[in-house]
Amino acid sequence: MTSDVAWYAVKRYAKRIGIDHLAPHDLRRTCARLCHEAGGELEQIQFLLGHASVQTTERYIGCRQNLREAVNDRFRILPSNKLLTESRVVA
DSSP, rough: OHOOOHHHHHHHHHHHTSSSOOOOHHHHHHHHHHHHHTTHHHHHHHHTTTSHHHHHHHHHTOOOGGHHHOGGGGGGGOOOOEEEEEEEEEE
């Protein structure tokens, strides 16, 4: 499929449902934002979009990485100089 065919298909179906200004890129951005809102990790969305940098993906979907609630926190991974005891961390 060429980009011209995709462009034509999007314009044709958008017109059918009454949307005047819709481009294939709008659908790409919407897909990325929906993936992020559904809990997709930025790195996964970066791969999906083919971006070389996660910062490009952040700008593209208008968000930032949440480093306070990083993925590895779910696994209770700590730096090697810390010891986890019950519900508190002892350095």
